[in-house]
Amino acid sequence: MVRNVAIVEDTQTEADTLSQYFLKYSAEKGIEFRVTHFMSAEEFLNKYHPIYDIVLMDIGLPKANGMEAATRLRELDWTTILIFVTNMAQFAVRGYEVGAFDFIVKPISYSNFALKLQRALTKLNSRRDTEVILSASDGIYRVSSSQIKYIEISDHKLIYHTTDGTIKIYGNLKEVESSLNSKMFVRCNSCYLVNLNYVYAIRNYIVVVGEDELQISRPRKKAFIQAVNDYLGGGI
Amino acid sequence: MFQVSSLFLYKLLFMSNLIIAETMFLFRLNKKSNYGVRFTLCTVFSFAFVYLFPILSYSALYSSFMFFTFFVLTILTTKVCYDINWRSCLFCTVAGYSMQHLASVLYDIVVTVGRFDGAAQMYSDTTAGNINPFTMLIFVEVYALVYWLIFHLLGHKIERNEDLTIKSPSLLMLLALTVLVEIVLNAFVIYRKYENLDMTYYIAASITNVICSVSVLIIQFELLLRKALENELGIVYQMWRQEQKQFRITKETIDLINMKCHDMKHQIHIISKETAIDPETMRDIEETISIYDSIVKTGNQALDIIIAEKSLYCSSNNIFISYMVDGEKLNFMSDTDVYSLFGNLLDNAIQGVLNLEKDKRIIGITIKAEGKLLSINSHNYCDGEVQIVNGLPITSSADTDYHGFGAKSMLLIVEKYSGTISFEAKDRIFNLNILFPLAAQEQKPIKAS
Numbered sequence: 001m002v003r004n005v006a007i008v009e010d011t012q013t014e015a016d017t018l019s020q021y022f023l024k025y026s027a028e029k030g031i032e033f034r035v036t037h038f039m040s041a042e043e044f045l046n047k048y049h050p051i052y053d054i055v056l057m058d059i060g061l062p063k064a065n066g067m068e069a070a071t072r073l074r075e076l077d078w079t080t081i082l083i084f085v086t087n088m089a090q091f092a093v094r095g096y097e098v099g100a101f102d103f104i105v106k107p108i109s110y111s112n113f114a115l116k117l118q119r120a121l122t123k124l125n126s127r128r129d130t131e132v133i134l135s136a137s138d139g140i141y142r143v144s145s146s147q148i149k150y151i152e153i154s155d156h157k158l159i160y161h162t163t164d165g166t167i168k169i170y171g172n173l174k175e176v177e178s179s180l181n182s183k184m185f186v187r188c189n190s191c192y193l194v195n196l197n198y199v200y201a202i203r204n205y206i207v208v209v210g211e212d213e214l215q216i217s218r219p220r221k222k223a224f225i226q227a228v229n230d231y232l233g234g235g236i
Numbered sequence: 237m238f239q240v241s242s243l244f245l246y247k248l249l250f251m252s253n254l255i256i257a258e259t260m261f262l263f264r265l266n267k268k269s270n271y272g273v274r275f276t277l278c279t280v281f282s283f284a285f286v287y288l289f290p291i292l293s294y295s296a297l298y299s300s301f302m303f304f305t306f307f308v309l310t311i312l313t314t315k316v317c318y319d320i321n322w323r324s325c326l327f328c329t330v331a332g333y334s335m336q337h338l339a340s341v342l343y344d345i346v347v348t349v350g351r352f353d354g355a356a357q358m359y360s361d362t363t364a365g366n367i368n369p370f371t372m373l374i375f376v377e378v379y380a381l382v383y384w385l386i387f388h389l390l391g392h393k394i395e396r397n398e399d400l401t402i403k404s405p406s407l408l409m410l411l412a413l414t415v416l417v418e419i420v421l422n423a424f425v426i427y428r429k430y431e432n433l434d435m436t437y438y439i440a441a442s443i444t445n446v447i448c449s450v451s452v453l454i455i456q457f458e459l460l461l462r463k464a465l466e467n468e469l470g471i472v473y474q475m476w477r478q479e480q481k482q483f484r485i486t487k488e489t490i491d492l493i494n495m496k497c498h499d500m501k502h503q504i505h506i507i508s509k510e511t512a513i514d515p516e517t518m519r520d521i522e523e524t525i526s527i528y529d530s531i532v533k534t535g536n537q538a539l540d541i542i543i544a545e546k547s548l549y550c551s552s553n554n555i556f557i558s559y560m561v562d563g564e565k566l567n568f569m570s571d572t573d574v575y576s577l578f579g580n581l582l583d584n585a586i587q588g589v590l591n592l593e594k595d596k597r598i599i600g601i602t603i604k605a606e607g608k609l610l611s612i613n614s615h616n617y618c619d620g621e622v623q624i625v626n627g628l629p630i631t632s633s634a635d636t637d638y639h640g641f642g643a644k645s646m647l648l649i650v651e652k653y654s655g656t657i658s659f660e661a662k663d664r665i666f667n668l669n670i671l672f673p674l675a676a677q678e679q680k681p682i683k684a685s
Contacts, residue, residue, distance in 0.1 A: 093534065095560045096604040102560055111595045111617065112556075118665060119600075119615060201608030201675040208608070208675075222656075225671065229656045232611035233669025 002032045003124070008044045008057040008069070009037065009085065014106070018056060018085075021113045031121065041069035050077040054120050059086040059103075067091070070098035079127075079146075081120045123234045126183035127197070134160060136169045143167070145180055149210045151193040161212070186227040189217035194224075196231040243291055243299065246358040250303065251286045253339070253379060254310055255279060258332030260387050264396045265328070266319040278313035285309060294361045296423035303419050307333055323408060324400035330412050331391075331456055337418060338449035339382035343375055345442050348429065359426050390457045402459045403466075411452050418448050472645045476576060483538065483575040486545050534563030538574035546582045554594045555586060561603035565610050568677040569653060577649045580642040581614055581668065584629070588618045588666055605674065612670040618661055629659045629666075653677065 005022065009015040015037045022033045038044035041057075055073065059066030070082060084103035086092050092103035101123065102116050132148070134141040143162055151173065152159040158171040177185065177193055188194050188207050192214045201208040202225065205216045216224055268274060286306060292298055311329045318325070352371050394400065402408050425441040428434075501522060508518055534540055543559065550557055566574050582599070589597040596617040603612045628643040643659075650657045655672040 089558065090533075093559050093561060096562050096602070100560065102600060102602060103558060105556070105558060109595045112598050115598055115600070115615065115617065115665065118663070119667075199607065199609065202673040203675045225656045226658055228609065229611070229658055229669045229671035232606055232609060232671060233613040233658075233667070 002034050003053045003121070004051050005033050005035045006044060006052045006055045007035060007037045008041060008055065010039055010058060012039075014058070014085070014108075017108060018113070021108070021110055024110065025114055025117060041066075041072075045069065045072050045076070048073070048076050050080065052077075052080050053124055054081045054083065054117075056083050056085055056104075059084050059088065059091055067098060070095075070100060074099055081123060083116060083120060119234055126181070126231055126234070128181045128184070130180060132160075132180075134167050134169050136167050141167050145184070145195070146197065148185075148195050149198040150195060150212070150214065151176060151185075153191045161210070183227075183231060186224055187220060188224045189215055189220055196228055199228055202228065241291065241294075241361045242358050243294060243360060247286050247289065247291075247302065247306070248283065250336075250340075251282055251306055254306065254332060254336050255282070257336040257339075257383065258310055258314060258329050260335075260383060260391050261328040261331045261394060262314065262318060264394055264398070265324065265400075266397050268317060268319045271317060274317045278316055282306075282309055282313055291361075294359070294427075296420065296427045299359055299427075300420040300423045303423075304416060307415075307419075321401060323402060323405060326408055326412060327400040327402060327456060327460075330408070330415055331453060333415055334418075334449045334452045334456075335383060335386045335391075337415070337422070338386070338446060338453075339379045341422065341442055341445045341449065342382060343378040344426070345439075345446075346374055346378060347371055348433070348438065349435075359423065360430055386453065390453055393457060393460070400460065401463075402456075403463060404459070407455075407459065411456060414448060414452055418445060421445065468641070468644065471641055472648060475641060475645055476572070479576045479579060480572045483541065483572055487541050490541060490544050534559065534561050536563030536566045536574060538571035539563045539566060539578055542575050542578045542582065545579075546586065550586065553586075553590065553597070555589055555597040555599065557582070557585075557599040557601065559601050561601060562605060563603065565603065565605045565674070568672075568674065569649075573649050573652070577646055580646045583642055584646075584668075585614055585616045585666070589616050592617055592619060608673065608675040610672040610674050612668075612672075614668045616666050617664055618666040619664070624659050624661065629661070 007015050007018050009018065019035050019037070022035050025031065026033055057066055057069065066084060073082065078099070081101045082099065084092050084095050084100050085106060085108065086103055087106040089105050095103055101120060104112055104116050130145045132143045132145055134143060143160065147162045147164065149161045149163065152161065153173040156170060158169050158173060158176065160167040173193060177187065184196055185193050186196060194207065194209050194214065198209045199207055200210065205221065206213050207216050289302060311325060314325050314329055352368065422445055425438065429438055504521060534543070539561070585599045589599060599614065599616040601614050603610070628647065647657055650670055653672055655670055657670045660667045
């Protein structure tokens with residue numbers, strides 16, 4: 001699988017170094033990258049297509065600074081993994097405000113680059129999307145797994161709670177579970193399979209998924225919370 | 237010709253087996269000076285005592301009394317040879333006796349059920365004539381097997397010079413009493429068997445005996461384990477108290493240094509106006525005195541302090557730490573808990589990268605809230621020797637004691653705020669994840685410790 005990467009960097013030599021690092025990482029780990037280089041935030045954002053898995057962005061860009069550019073990027077694309085490249089660590093501390101994943105301090109060493117990239121790739125894997133075809137009584141639906149908030153089973157009927165409403169089909173929750181990304185979809189009790197991306201809060205034995213409150217069963221609690229922990233923390 | 241009874245021979249055998257059994261639990265403990273001499277004298281004395289101890293009657297009560305007296309004798313000799321308190325002494329002798337007893341009952345079952353003639357009547361007044369070499373072999377094998385097994389399952393857990401003082405002496409006395417009852421009951425069972433072998437009765441009684449001996453051993457070591465856990469907890473609490481103190485001192489020190497640096501900057505400014513120092517040099521001087529000024533502000537005071545405290549050490553050891561942290565979200569925790577948690581987290585990471593090549597000494601910390609969940613991650617390169625046992629990392633560093641407690645301390649703080657912690661070392665990268673449910677903190681405000 002090819003990973004799409006955007007480098008937003010106004011210094012050509014820095015961008016070249018990063019491209020070299022991607023090649024080296026690719027040779028070491030056998031992961032392919034398609035790297036596109038943009039000289040400025042405007043060039044990058046004006047014709048933006050949400051196709052990038054990873055965006056490496058210099059914070060100290062001329063004109064629009066990195067933080068502003070990142071805010072604009074987030075308006076266009078909330079899912080891409082944004083990593084800042086900077087020589088000002090103090091600024092990057094607040095990178096979480098614009099949903100940055102992490103940052104790398106210049107001058108970039110390959111080890112530092114590889115450490116952060118490895119984490120980003122693990123994160124991408126844990127969010128790996130699959131397409132699901134659902135044949136309900138009123139028609140066939142094509143849903144991306146990232147749109148599914150959770151799947152409920154009741155009376156041999158599977159209820160898919162998606163961002164666009166609910167879809168009911170006949171089926172088996174166990175089979176559905178094994179077909180989906182196991183880092184992303186985890187059971188909180190025997191009748192709910194939850195997309196961890198939509199977990200908003202956990203209180204005792206209640207998990208809030210989107211707006212719905214679901215019961216966590218006693219035997220599954222530990223594993224479920226651990227899964228949420230590793231999903232959000234990443235790297236595992 | 238001088239004739240001896242089976243019981244006469246057996247009591248000597250019993251004493252050697254008991255001494256071996258007890259020594260297996262004792263040998264790692266503190267020995268008194270001239271241990272060799274003491275042990276030899278005690279052993280010689282014990283055998284002389286056993287040799288001379290008269291067999292006044294061949295009955296269950298008398299033989300029980302006799303074996304119990306021998307047992308008490310070993311308690312005394314143990315106290316003479318080892319520098320341990322009475323409770324530790326009782327622990328080892330009771331364990332040794334239970335193990336010996338278990339072996340003797342199992343041996344008896346084997347020869348009785350297997351109907352090996354002539355060999356099993358060890359408590360009787362029959363002449364100890366021809367010893368059957370085959371039963372002798374079984375005897376040695378059963379004892380060796382039982383001793384080996386018990387030692388590998390339980391006995392080896394006793395550490396060098398460990399203090400075996402069980403907290404509850406009444407429970408230990410109860411175990412000793414169980415052993416006493418076992419001795420008496422077993423004697424009755426055996427004498428009854430000599431009169432009239434009722435296999436059902438015999439098997440039932442023997443099984444009870446075996447279960448009793450095993451239970452005594454298991455309960456003893458269970459008590460020991462619980463004691464060790466309590467001790468660990470005590471050490472962790474001790475660490476917390478020290479960290480609390482350390483937190484206060486560091487905070488005061490950093491405040492003081494910042495104040496002094498500020499004053500110095502001010503004075504240099506005044507000097508620079510009067511003399512001609514070029515701005516470049518001026519900036520250098522200012523940078524040099526901003527020891528703690530350049531350090532990141534995270535929004536959480538305790539986190540700032542621990543970062544400042546570690547930063548000097550890290551920069552002098554070429555360790556680079558990147559922080560992308562929303563410190564404000566940590567404000568539900570008490571300052572000392574934040575200080576302790578991140579102190580241990582950073583120590584753990586620093587320890588992990590300290591011996592790597594310079595360019596791999598990188599640590600990354602991220603703290604961010606997603607909804608009402610707070611996710612903390614720390615990642616660094618490691619040399620691949622980090623093992624995770626029972627969910628806690630065991631570092632390769634020599635002073636494992638401290639680091640083991642560091643991880644336990646983290647676990648306790650995380651659990652205090654209903655959080656979860658996990659560790660993983662894969663592909664030479666170590667990851668630590670902590671999750672706190674912020675909703676739970678609002679629901680149940682936790683007081684500062």
